[in-house]
Amino acid sequence: MDDFQTGLVELLPRLRRFARILRPHDADAQDLVQQTVERALASRRGFKTGTRLDSWTFTIMRRIAIDDGRARQRWGRVLTPEDEATARVPDAAQADEGLRADARLVRDAIHALPEDQKHAVALVLVEGLSYAEAAQVLGVPAGTLTSRLVRGRQTLMQTLAEQGVTG
Structure with missing residues (x-):
């Protein structure tokens, strides 16, 4: 050493x-x-x-x-948002509990994606990078990033719909 x-x-x-x-x-x-x-x-x-x-x-x-x-x-902020729906629920604690449960399902669904889709979803949907910026970070063409993002979104929507998460 x-x-x-x-x-x-x-x-x-x-x-x-x-x-x-x-x-x-x-x-x-x-x-x-x-x-x-x-x-x-x-x-x-x-x-x-x-x-x-x-x-x-x-x-x-x-x-x-x-x-x-x-x-x-x-x-x-992305996975446990507070929105207007929370204010309309009679018991805010129950609303928060439901939001937390949904957020856990979303988080788990994101983590279950294949690595390439997970990275695309995280950079564009969670971190807010543009498609071009995310493609540069991942070192792939913009079309490849778009394809991964579309597949990741579809998988997320399907998984979450099956689990009863809406909106």
Whole structure:
């Protein structure tokens, strides 16, 4: 191991401690540490000698946590929307319960899609990228992306209709 790798290994206890602050659940904190170390190793050319390795890796960890938090919020807004229908239901708690149940079914249906369709659906329908942007991210022609998206939407609509999820 070189000095950089040795420094990362020595930082692991501190990284774990910081991760537990950012992610209260132990498994999430461990995942965050792993992502941080992976990104640090992949980005080591960006590390400047003389810079503090701990500050550099903590910055990486914080950015990963922020990005993950934003992604979770987007998924939460997409998969557990509040709408006018909620206000018309006499018992809002029951409405929220129904929405959460539907959201879980939608989430599970998305996760059950083949990888190529799942990625197309996630980038266009969840993340809001244009077809051209999503095609570029996936490294495929726009027509291929469109085909994957159409098949993914059809599968989602069929799966959700079979499970009684409407609208």
